[in-house]
Each structure stands twice: as C-alpha cells, then as structure tokens.
Amino acid sequence: MCSSExxxxxxxxxxxxxxxxxxxxxLLLADSNLPTGSFVAxxxxxxxxxxxxxxxxxxMDVAVVNFVRDxxxxxxxxxxxFVSDAYEATRKYAERTDSxxxxxxxxxxxxxxxxxxxxxxxxxxxxxxxxxxxGVAMLTLYSKGFSxxxxxxxxxxxxxxxxxxxxRKLMDRFKLKIRxxxxxxxxxxxxxxxxxxxxxSLERSQYLHLFLHARSLISASVRxxxxxxxxxxxxxxxxxxxLVVTEVEKCxxxxxxxxxxxxxxxxxxxxPANTWPLGEILASRHDLQHSxxxxx
Numbered sequence: 001m002c003s004s005e006x007x008x009x010x011x012x013x014x015x016x017x018x019x020x021x022x023x024x025x026x027l028l029l030a031d032s033n034l035p036t037g038s039f040v041a042x043x044x045x046x047x048x049x050x051x052x053x054x055x056x057x058x059x060m061d062v063a064v065v066n067f068v069r070d071x072x073x074x075x076x077x078x079x080x081x082f083v084s085d086a087y088e089a090t091r092k093y094a095e096r097t098d099s100x101x102x103x104x105x106x107x108x109x110x111x112x113x114x115x116x117x118x119x120x121x122x123x124x125x126x127x128x129x130x131x132x133x134x135g136v137a138m139l140t141l142y143s144k145g146f147s148x149x150x151x152x153x154x155x156x157x158x159x160x161x162x163x164x165x166x167x168r169k170l171m172d173r174f175k176l177k178i179r180x181x182x183x184x185x186x187x188x189x190x191x192x193x194x195x196x197x198x199x200x201s202l203e204r205s206q207y208l209h210l211f212l213h214a215r216s217l218i219s220a221s222v223r224x225x226x227x228x229x230x231x232x233x234x235x236x237x238x239x240x241x242x243l244v245v246t247e248v249e250k251c252x253x254x255x256x257x258x259x260x261x262x263x264x265x266x267x268x269x270x271x272p273a274n275t276w277p278l279g280e281i282l283a284s285r286h287d288l289q290h291s292x293x294x295x296x
Contacts, residue, residue, distance in 0.1 A: 044283035074276035076247035086192025124284035130296035
C-alpha cells in the first residue's frame, strides 16, 4: 500500500469513532474538573447580578434561567460557526494524503485566520480574556491529558498511534504559536480542533460546547451563592436541555466563510453575530465591580 493510501485509511478509521468510544470520550470531556470556565469565568453573570438585573425576576432560579437563555443564544450564534470551521480544518488535515508539512501549514493557517477573526468579533476585553485562558487550557488538556503516553502504546494499533502523533504535532504547533503571542488561542477554535482530533462527530462537538457553556453559568451561580447545588441540578435537568437543543438546531449550520465560502454564503444570515448587546455591556463592566469572585 502506498503512503497516501495508508494516510487516508488511517484518517478514515480514526476520525470516525464508534458510538461507544465517542460516548466514553464525551464523558471524559464533561468532567467538571476540566478547564471549562466555571472556576474562573462567570460570562457576565456576576456583573448581571451585581447590577440588579436579577431582582426583576420573581425568584433567583428564574433570573438565572433567563440569563442562561440569553447568554446561550448569543454565545451559540457567535461561537458555533468558529467551532464548526476549526473542526473542519482539523478534519481536513487528518484526511490529507500529501506531505505532513504542507497539510499542517494549511491547517495552522486556517486556524490562525479563525482565531484572528474571533478576536475582532468579541466586543469586550473581559470576554476575550476568559476565552483566551480557556482556549490554551484546552490545548494543554489535549497534550497532557488526552494524548497517548509511550508507556501505553501497547493499547493502540500502529494506525492509531500514527494518527495520534499527527494530531499531537498539530496541537503542539498551534499552542506554540499562542505561547509566542502570534495568536490569541480563543476557546471556540481550540475546542473545534480538540474535538476533531479526538474523533468526536461535529454534531456532538457543537452540543457539548453549548452544554458546557450553560453548565459553567449554573456552576458560577452556585459559587455566587445565588443557587444551591440541588437547585442547580434541577435547572440543568429541567430547563437547560431544551435551551441547548434549540440553539444547536438554530446554529449548527452557521459558518464563518473561511473554510468553505460558497457563492450563496451570506455573512448576515449564515455567519457569526452577537445577538445580546446588554450581555456585552454587563460583561465589559465586570472589572469595575468593587468586589468580585471571578476573574471574568
């Protein structure tokens, strides 16, 4: 078998994991100990409460659900196009049959363009700061938590090892550009690349990304002592799921236009956008609070 055919076969066998394997990886990614935001960022919730907007709701749990709904809708519209395009760029690199150097450069160039575009689309410095901190943490998670160490090589086939090596090399190069401050390393781009490298389907990647955003908001409300742990679980079970499903359905097909830009692509309709100006204003005022728990 020639080298190009071998690479193609490796890519097709590793980019599409079976359902049980995918479910197992999703459970690992959903671990609350991973850097998904709730320990350092409230995504504007702390500022929302401090500025008195929660007091207009009949109860605090209703206020939190209202905030999650509005925040999730805006975040889905602004971030999922970047998650999807970063995922596709990484998937295309995995499926390429030419030299690793050429494919790696193309993938890094696309990820860099997406990162730069997201930087200018995020309207306040507080949200940028949180996104950058969580993004590089995701790349570190891949290299230190999900890449296969040599001591466990016996548990994988040669094809899986080669695929994992190519993905680790791409992620390390991407992270190095961030460490050199050539890129910002925003969360949606890093998340899309991470989940593609792990072989999760794009649909599951989109869903989990929005769920983790919603869960981090609920966790932040617990840290702020606005909700108790049991009340938070009730909201996650009864209120959050339909909100996540709705936003995934609305935004799953949105793209940035940087990976594939058909003639019919309309930035205003098919591209990313911010839909909640009040949330941006409140998030930008986070650092002005007299006292605060979260960094952002």
